[in-house]
Amino acid sequence: MSKYKVNLKINNIAISVDEGTTILDAARQLNFKIPTLCHHDDLCVAGNCRVCVVEQKGARLLPASCATPVSEGMEIQTNSLKVRQARKHIVELLLSEHNADCTKCFKNGSCELQEMSNDYRIGDHVFLDLVSEKDKVRDISSPSIEKDDSKCIRCQRCVRTCDNLQAVSALAVTHKGNKMRISTFLDKPMNDVVCTNCGQCINRCPTAALTERNYIDEVFDAIYDPNKFVVVQTAPATRVAIGEEFGMEPGSRVTGKMVTALRRLGFDKVLDTDFTADLTIMEEGTELLTRLKEALVDGKDVALPMLTSCSPGWIKFQEHLYPEYLDNLSTCKSPQQMFGPLAKTYYAEKINKSPADMVVVSIMPCTAKKFEAERPEMRGSGYKDVDFVLTTRELGRMIHQAGIDFEKLEDERYDSILGESTGAAVIFGATGGVMEAALRTAYELVTGREVPFTNLNIKPVRGMEGVKEASVKIKDVKPEWSFLEGVELNVAIAHGLSNAKILMDKVKSGEANYHFIEVMACPSGCIGGGGQPIPTNMEIRKKRAAGIYDEDEAMVIRKSHDNPEVAEIYKSFLHEPLGHKSHDLLHTHYTPRKRH
Amino acid sequence: MEKQIKKVDLIFGKVDYADILAKSLKRTRDEIILDVIDSGLRGRGGAGFPTGLKWKFAKNEEADQKYVICNADEGEPGTFKDREILTQVPEKVLAGMALCGYCIGASEGYIYLRGEYNFLLPSLYKQIDAFHKKLKELKFDFNIKICSGSGAYVCGEETALMESMEGRRGEPRNKPPFPTQQGYLGKPTSVNNVETLVFALMIGQEGPTKFKELGTFDSRGSKVFSVSGDTPTPGIYELELGMTLEQFVNEFGDGDTKAVQVGGASGFCVARKDFKSTLIGFEGIPTGGSMMLFNSSRSMFNILNDYLEFFEEESCGQCTPCRVGCQQLLKGIEAVKKGVKPPPYLEELQKLSDTMRIASKCGLGQSVPNPFNSIIKNFREEIIY
Incomplete structure (x- = not known):
């Protein structure tokens, strides 16, 4: 039109x-x-x-x-003069209901209200201070998100994020007039409500009313504890975003600098979540094929479509809103939580350390991972598998604190073992990436041939459309997979929980007939995660995604099953995907939760 | 010789509404709308938008469904005339809605009834049943339902009212789009005050001339007033528009009136010295009906304090100027009274209230400056000392 x-x-x-x-x-x-x-x-x-x-x-x-x-x-x-006066008044009014303890604030220097107040040179406050003592008591019930009502300026970005983008509505406007505030159902603590910990509200909060729980000091304590052996893992999406914390362009590929910075911070070993992303593909791909076999050959009543389980925000969303579909979720732990127990068993053995003395830290684009690490079932190693989860932003803060000039750092490589990865792993960071990685491996496993897409790039599953669908016709299969001959594998991908809801409602109504669905809780996938640098918008996320796909193309190995360290770990430790050890260390179960 | 205040009986007199509707349905929609425009009728809820124009805008929109909403969320402090109209002549309100429905092309109407008026529900339902039967006889398809408010003042604002009807928080919407373009459920909607609808019916009966002859150029017709405060004769009166406040006070005052709050808490406070020069109407000070008289025993500080407490609580809270502004005005006059802030702080607050008037999202925040500035201006010493 x-x-x-x-x-x-x-x-x-x-x-x-x-x-x-x-x-x-x-x-x-x-x-x-x-x-x-x-x-x-x-x-x-x-x-x-x-x-x-x-x-x-x-x-x-x-x-x-x-x-x-x-x-x-x-x-x-x-x-105009009229506009200037009004605007100044409005900023002054907002400041009067805002706890302006800027020097002590986590968002000092990155607060939109502070910037505006600075622009308008608001000096002495004309108006009376309206912040109540009660509002200064922060809600720290959630391991992921801190809520500080005394910083809230009632812009309702968080409310719209939680509703429009995530279809969760854990945060809502309550009361009116002078009592109007952003709160939860019945004012319950954040940890007791339907919140998925996705942190999208944090990414959009102009002040420090919503921030991640930060564990920077705890991690430094561990690093400087001579009795602790501290290993760090980094998620795929952090390497194309951390540069923004130092003024670099969104999507800048700074993997090598990040590794160097982590080493200079004092981590004993710098390892890669990408390794366990590859491992996830082996486990999850096998799980999918097993489910398909059970459905098609054994005629069993298997839960299909299978749903990916890498995104802890999505997991909690399912537990709250679609508990009847928990069996559809892959039992695979997320790459972060596969890494933890392997570090404290397989790796600890290799380097001859006691897991009791090991501290596993992850650098994640995500706030929900903080909650995930706290789940009681995440103790496969006999210890807390992942001790601390830091967001990309927190890592940026640590590097600043340590006085490291990030941009000037030389590139270094990840330590081995648990440091080797493929292009298939890095694309986990963008929406559609897990699907693409899984197809690259599963198709080849079944047919013995590479996926029929130019340069392994499965374009139909890429891009920022909210819900994507694709079909892959499986032909000329290996004899052991004959039951898949001619099968059209229907897959779907959603990013952002409101899109996930659209997809789940389609599944629920029987309108859709998918075999495999990838969901990432955050818009655009992990590159748009709740722990990523602020600000965020579609343009920034597209640049990060481009960085991710460039990173993939630059890798020598681009299929998870070709990762030599993965082959090695199956040979010497796990023995086979979905095997006994895998079951103990790499798979999990889920808990139905109430809507409120 | 001063003109006597003329009492009028357009609203409360009984009429054969079925006859008016039957005759109206034989006329074209445009003819009736022109009559309403010609009559000069303006919205009686307080804002004073020309009713005929509103109907014309709604009529001109293309839509599969349109709605008529009767705004009976009478919440302005000091206003109680709609309750009386709905008690005495509910059938005229319903007929006014049907007339509006005919004109704009709506087959559904809602009465958004103030929560505190739920005691009217049984009788209203009875009236609506009887009314629907009459419409059937007239072969006119129009269905009226009632939606109960939940007690928020801001829901009298037409877009907040529709948000409330749709099941959300009563928060005013951004305009444009206006309700006549996208109103209830996104459809063109005419929201009219109870009293306005009855006047429109009366114009439908008698044509515009009789109405037009009453009142002044900008304020045609008569108006139902809710008279309260320090008066020996509180109550509800339908009076011709165009009187001065002096005439009004002579009629209703107790002989010691020092100020009149015209238009409720969100209206203006007029001091004795200005009674003579103040016309009640759109040329002077408009009112949705509330007239509160205060004699010399009243503290204007307490009055302003009460109004601001009301607004501080009844602001919906979404926009900054209104939510925080109301709190600052209230706490500000308290601080001046206590000596925490010096008297010139009142001027800072007046500047702030000017910002509230032009930068607030809806009529609520935009009109808090009315009582504030007029009381501060007229009774500054009572606020400070």
Whole structure:
């Protein structure tokens, strides 16, 4: 449909934009920056903070530019005296209900309210302080997310994130007027509600009202404890995002610098979650083929479609909202939680350390991984498998604290063993990546041939569409897989839990007939994870995804089953996928939870 | 010789509504809408939007469904006239809704009834049943339902009202789109005050002329007033528009009136010295009906304090100027009273209230400055000392 053009003037400059464009976007096209707080490119319009008000010639009121579409002949001033006074007042009002202990704040230097207050040179507060002592008591019940109401400016970005993007609505607006606040069902602690710990709210909170629980000091304590052997693992998505913490472009591939930085921080060994991502493919791929065999050959009532289990936010979502589908979830632990027990058994043995003296730290793009590490079932090694989980942001903070000039670091390589990985593992970081990695391996396992896609790039499962579907026809199979001859393997991929919900409702209604579904809780997959650098938007996530796929193409080995360390661990320790040892160390079970 | 206040009986008089509807249904929608425009009728809830225009906008929208909503969420402090209209002449309200439905092309109507008025439900349901039967006889397809409010003042704001009807928090929407474009359930909707709908019916009966002859150029017709406070004759009166506040006080005051709050808590406070020069109407000070008289025994600080406490609690809380502004105004006058802040702080607060007037999202925050600035201006010394 062709769009009508609307002519208007912004700060006396004429512009013609598509009908329906907001004043804010029209101003952006002219490179006028109008400050915003409640507005976020990923979210629906709210128009409630009013910081973005502008003056419209002939209008009594100052319209909110984020919420007002342009109209023909409109004349807008973005920085008139009236606008400046109103904006200043609004920032002052927000500060009056905000606990402005900036120097002590985790978001000091990266807080949007602080930046705005600085821009407008708000010195002495004119208005009375409205922060209550009660609000200063932080909710630290969740191992993933901290909620500090005294920092909240009620912009409702988190509420819209939790509802629009994630379909969870753990956070909602309660009460009205002076008592209006962002809270949970019946004001329960964050750990007792439907929250999936995805941390998407943190990525979009303009202040420090929502932050990750940080474990930086605990990790430094471990590093400097001479009796502890501290190993660190890094998730696929961190290596294309950590650079942003040092002002580098989103998507910058800084794997080698990150490894160097971790070594300089004092970790005893720098290992890679990508190794266990490859291992996940072996286990999960075998599990899928086993389920298919049981369904097609043995006629068993097997739970299909099989659902991926790498994303702990997605797991908790399922436990709360679709507990009747827990059997469909792959029993594979996430790569992080496969790494933990292997580090404290297989690896500990190899390096001759007692697991009691080992500390496993993970660097994750994720806040839900913090919760996952705390699950009681994650003690396959006999110890807590993963001791501390840090977000990409926390690692950035540690590197800053240690005075390491990240950009200037030389590249170093991961330690071996548990450091070798393939291109199939790194693409776990982007939506569709687990599916692609699984198909690369499963197809070859069954047919003896590589997947029929140019350069192994399975394009139909890539990209930012919310729900993706693909079918792979399996032909000319090896004799032992004859039951799969001619089978059309139907797969689907969702990222962002609202898309996962769409997919699950299709499965539930029987409308869809999939064999295998990949879900990542976060928009765009782990590259858009709740622990990734702030800000986030589609453009940034696309750049990170491009970094991920470049990383894949740059790898010598690009299929999980070709990873020599994976072959070795099956030979000398695990013996076979889904074997007895795997069962003990690499697989898990799930717990139905209530909606509230 | 001063003009006497003229009492009018358009609202509460009994009429043969079925006859009015029957005759109206024989006319074209445009004819009736033109009559309503011509009459000069403006919304009686307080905002005063021309009713005929609203109907015209809603009529001109193309949609498979449209809605008529009767706003009976009468929440403005000091206003109690809609309750009386719904008690005395509910059939006229229903007929006004049907007339609106006919004009804009809606087959469904809702009464959004203030939660505290739920005691009216049994009688209203009875009236609606009888009304539906009458419509059947007239072969006019229009169905009326009632939606009960839950006690939030802000739900009287038409977009918050529709949010509430749709089952969400009562929070005003961004405008545009306006309700006549995308209202209840996203469909074109005309939201009209109880009293407005009855006047529209009366214009349907008698044509625009009789109504137009009453009142002044900008404030045609008559209006139902809720008179309260320091008056020997509190109650509900339908009066011709265009009187001065002096005339009003002469009629209703107790001889010692020092101020009148015109238009409820969100209206303006007029001091004695301005009674003569203040016209009640859209040229002067408009009102949704509330007239609160205060005599010299009243503390204006307490009055303003009460109003601000009300707004602090009844702001929906979504937009910054209203949510935080109301708290600052309230705490601010308390601080000045206690000497924590110096008297010039009142000027800072007045500047703040100017921001609230132009930057708040809806009429609630935009009108808190009305009582604030008018009381501070007229009774500054009572606030400070």
